[in-house]
Amino acid sequence: MYPQMSQSFSVSLLLMLVLACRTPQPVADKPPVTALPLSYEVLEQGNYCGVEESGQELIQDASRWAQLWKQLSAQRFPVPPVPEVNFAEESVVACFMGQQMTGGYAIQVKSLNEEGEQVYVDLIYERPAPDCMVTEALTQPYLLLRLPVAGLKGASFSVTKEQRGC
Numbered sequence: 364m365y366p367q368m369s370q371s372f373s374v375s376l377l378l379m380l381v382l383a384c385r386t387p388q389p390v391a392d393k394p395p396v397t398a399l400p401l402s403y404e405v406l407e408q409g410n411y412c413g414v415e416e417s418g419q420e421l422i423q424d425a426s427r428w429a430q431l432w433k434q435l436s437a438q439r440f441p442v443p444p445v446p447e448v449n450f451a452e453e454s455v456v457a458c459f460m461g462q463q464m465t466g467g468y469a470i471q472v473k474s475l476n477e478e479g480e481q482v483y484v485d486l487i488y489e490r491p492a493p494d495c496m497v498t499e500a501l502t503q504p505y506l507l508l509r510l511p512v513a514g515l516k517g518a519s520f521s522v523t524k525e526q527r528g529c
Contacts, residue, residue: 398476406446406455406507410466413438414503417461419484420460421518423454430455435505446507454515456508460488466498467491472507473523480516488524495529 412435422428425448432445448455455488475487486506491497 372525398478401475401477403475404509405448406509408506409500410504412503412505414459415462418459419520420457454510460504463502466502468504482518484520485501486522489527492526
């Protein structure tokens with residue numbers, strides 16, 4: 364009888380150790396209850412941008428926008444013109460999934476809300492199911508959004524990772 368208790372105790376201890384060693388996931392601020400949905404326009408979405416790190420950014424000035432567009436267009440010929448954004452009335456949200464080993468990845472907007480001078484962007488990073496046929500090439504999925512607001516004090520991003528079917 365004691366060996367069974369010892370084995371149960373060992374399994375429980377191992378499970379507790381594994382759970383304790385998990386890397387905590389960052390938690391983004393949730394939008395306040397009073398936050399209102401914000402409309403947006405997709406400026407561009409694609410799979411090849413050259414940005415190898417995952418991240419998000421709120422862009423509120425023409426200088427940073429031109430710099431980012433130059434980076435995104437570095438692998439294109441001819442280089443497309445920078446999309447016009449009136450930063451007196453608009454902002455841009457840039458979302459990058461980082462470099463992936465295959466195609467089949469995408470970024471979707473789950474929700475976009477505004478509260479005062481803060482914007483809350485809830486994203487879905489989609490990955491293909493293991494049995495999907497995908498492009499065998501390095502990709503860097505990205506999404507650029509135009510927001511009809513300017514002068515924001517900041518942005519809070521949350522990312523949910525989901526697997527999609529074929």
